[in-house]
Structure formats: structure tokens, C-alpha cells
Amino acid sequence: MSAGRLLSVLLMLQSRGRLSAQTIAEELGVSVRTAYRDLTRLQAAGVPVYAEPGRRGGYQLLDGYRTRLTGMSEREARALFFAGLPGPAADLGLAGEVTAARLKLLAALPTGLREEAEGTAAVFHLDAPGWYREPEPAPHLPLLVEAVLTRRAVDVRYRRWRAPQEVSRRVRPYGLVLKSGTWYLVAASEKGVATYRAAQVLDAALSDELFDRPGDFDLGAYWTSYLDDFRSRRYTGTATVRLSPRGRERLPDNVAPDVVRAVDATATPVGDDGWCEAVIPTESTRHACGELLRLGVDVEVVAPAELRRAMADTVQVLARAYGLMSSDESSSDNGIDQSTAPGR
Structure with missing residues (x-):
């Protein structure tokens, strides 16, 4: 049983009101039988879900019932994306926020779902770095995270492989990518969009310049294209x-x-x-x-x-x-x- 799917059903009912089992099944990509089973499990966990019979009927929560995510800060909300990635969260300076956000989420769940969520977390662990090498220190990574989220340009001094090895430039961060334990910054400068290894950033300082990331920029698509280009240039x-x-x-x-x-x-x-x-x-x-x-x-x-x-x-x-x-x-x-x- 997926605790994540049960939480999705609960939040769907809370945000959208009455829903049929067919609609829930289609939204979550499961069978109607599975949707019925999930609704039954929610009821068994103490969530006041009841069925309204008839053609226009469906499942809904008892009036006034709400899950509570109390006191969640902006940084804790950001950290939710890394709740299952303790290593990367620590790299980004969000380790404490991930722990706090996780505790608040667990506290908001009914007892049955909380126990299931804790049991799931106990049997999965992600270790991002590859074998046979130590993780790369990237001391300026938290600042780069702040720049990405606040859309502020950064003045960096960067060490690269070709001469001149050290260059200084102002970049506008579009996003960060974690590849086999190594962080990369995707950013625009006067030379266009490029990829920078975060560990090679020697100095970094936030500027007062604000920028807008292009609306058609897709970080995942850019990274896929970058890897294809890298492979074509790598082998000669x-x-x-x-x-x-x-x-x-x-x-x-x-x-x-x-x-x-x-x-x-x-x-x-x-x-x-x-x-x-x-x-x-x-x-x-x-x-x-x-x-x-x-x-x-x-x-x-x-x-x-x-x-x-x-x-x-x-x-x-x-x-x-x-x-x-x-x-x-x-x-x-x-x-x-x-x-x-x-x-x-």
C-alpha cells in the first residue's frame, strides 16, 4: 500500500470536495478497485470519509475536516522536494528544514497513515554519489540556491579546464542539477547559457540585479541536450x-x-x-x-x-x-x- 497515494487521495478530497471512485482512479492512474481499497484504508485510519449514494454521489470528507500543516516556513516548504534526499538537502543547506518539514507533515497525518509513512521511510535510502570517489565539496552551493530561487544574478570566480583557467563573470542562475553526486549550475551570461561545476566556483557573491528566467526554458530538456552534446564532443x-x-x-x-x-x-x-x-x-x-x-x-x-x-x-x-x-x-x-x- 502506498502511503503517498493515500495522502494524494486525502488531499484530492480536501481540495476538490465530492469525487467518484472512477475519478480518483483516473487521476492517480490506478484501477477503480484500488481506489475503493484506498478509500477504505483512509476510513480505517480515522479519516472521516463517507459515501453519498446516487447518480451524482461519490466520496467526500465530513464537513469541517481538514489536514493541518502547522507553522510551515517558506524554507521548509522548499525543502519538501528534498524530503527523501538527506545528502543533497545537506549540500544545499536545507538539512534542518527537511527534518522540520517532515515532522510537521507526519504530525498532520492521522495515526494509521503516520505509522505507514514512517515505515516506508525506514526502508528506503538514497546515496547519490558514485562509487570509488569522495563527494565534492561545494561551499558556495547554498548561495547559488538562494540565487536560483530569488532570481538574482551572481558574480562568480570560476576555475575551468582550458586557459585562462580562472575567469570572473556575472551569471544568472536558471537551475541546479545533481549528477552522480556532483552539483552543476545552469546559468546564463553574456556568452549564453552554460553549465558550471559547483565545486569549481572559487568565489560567489549575490548582486542586486534581478532577472527573469525565460518562460520557455526547461531545465530537464536543457540537461538532456547538454549530455548529448557532451558525449558527441567527448569521443573524437x-x-x-x-x-x-x-x-x-x-x-x-x-x-x-x-x-x-x-x-x-x-x-x-x-x-x-x-x-x-x-x-x-x-x-x-x-x-x-x-x-x-x-x-x-x-x-x-x-x-x-x-x-x-x-x-x-x-x-x-x-x-x-x-x-x-x-x-x-x-x-x-x-x-x-x-x-x-x-x-x-
Whole structure:
């Protein structure tokens, strides 16, 4: 039973008066039988729901009955969106408000619904950051939240990857996005709408300038378009590789999902030992070399020659570092014996 759906039924009856079970079912996308069951559960929880028979009948609340959300502040109302996201709420400076809003919501519910809501909250937890990395500190995030909500421009000093690495500009925040534990600011400036990593904001100060976000701006649609554009710019080439069965199993833990999908789409068997050959997208020779070396002997680069040489050169350096070959020792194809290479 969904406590959230029961609360929706209660609020619908409170705000709209008499409703048929058919109307409730259509509004919530459930069957009429489920709507009847929800209404029965509300009655059992102590909510004064009664049925009015007849053609124009339906279900309604006893006159004068209201749920009470007492003393909820503006910040607590904002925090309701993050009631199930304790980590992100803390990042935004709303941890206390989320707790207070949750307690007030629970207090306003009848006993039966309150117990069900508390039981549901006890068995779900969201941990947004990805594995193998620490969450990024973004000390200016609460100020950016204030700017987004009050529509005030912000003067920021920002560190980026290309030169000049530090830039200062005034931006008009349109929204914030949480992606795998990392916060991004979507904002407009004199250069157009752009995406800024919140952790890279070195300084920020609210200005007195007020602005209106364009009425046709859709944050979700913008983010989807941004990701598509990022992927198209990220990969600048391709490589042909051979993978052992174990190497293919280890792919998801060592390379980007786009590479895994490319292997699944293009893999063809090579020989009778379970190896396969596939074409994968690459960002650069250096980046691809670093990623593929994580797979060790379970991968062989077939092409391009530049990436194959980079892999072989790195293996030679490692071999010398571990005393496995002298600095002047060499063999054909940068130290790779083709007769014993994997996948041959």
C-alpha cells in the first residue's frame, strides 16, 4: 500500500470536495478497485470519509475536516522536494528544514497513515554519489540556491579546464542539477547559457540585479541536450580491441558506459578461446591507454597503431621499473611477441 497515494487521495478530497471512485482512479492512474481499497484504508485510519449514494454521489470528507500543516516556513516548504534526499538537502543547506518539514507533515497525518509513512521511510535510502570517489565539496552551493530561487544574478570566480583557467563573470542562475553526486549550475551570461561545476566556483557573491528566467526554458530538456552534446564532443576517435571473456566481464567496473555499450553492439568472436573483437569510442590516445591498461592482459589493442604503440611503450616502462628487462632490450612491435599475444 502506498502511503503517498493515500495522502494524494486525502488531499484530492480536501481540495476538490465530492469525487467518484472512477475519478480518483483516473487521476492517480490506478484501477477503480484500488481506489475503493484506498478509500477504505483512509476510513480505517480515522479519516472521516463517507459515501453519498446516487447518480451524482461519490466520496467526500465530513464537513469541517481538514489536514493541518502547522507553522510551515517558506524554507521548509522548499525543502519538501528534498524530503527523501538527506545528502543533497545537506549540500544545499536545507538539512534542518527537511527534518522540520517532515515532522510537521507526519504530525498532520492521522495515526494509521503516520505509522505507514514512517515505515516506508525506514526502508528506503538514497546515496547519490558514485562509487570509488569522495563527494565534492561545494561551499558556495547554498548561495547559488538562494540565487536560483530569488532570481538574482551572481558574480562568480570560476576555475575551468582550458586557459585562462580562472575567469570572473556575472551569471544568472536558471537551475541546479545533481549528477552522480556532483552539483552543476545552469546559468546564463553574456556568452549564453552554460553549465558550471559547483565545486569549481572559487568565489560567489549575490548582486542586486534581478532577472527573469525565460518562460520557455526547461531545465530537464536543457540537461538532456547538454549530455548529448557532451558525449558527441567527448569521443573524437575509435579503436579496435580484443577482449578475453574475463576482460569483457570487467568492463563495467573499468570503463565508461558508452564503451561497454559499444562492445556489446560490435563484438564478434575471435578464435575458439572466447575472445572477441570490438570497436570502441575513444577520447584521446592518452586517455584510452590509461583506461585499457586497467584490464591488463585481458585486452589487446589492434588499431589504431598510435594507441597500440602507446600501450606497448607503457608496458615496456613497467617491465623496466620491475626489473624484467633492461633499458636497451627490445623486440619487434615495441616488445610484443606476436606469436604469444592474447587473442592470437
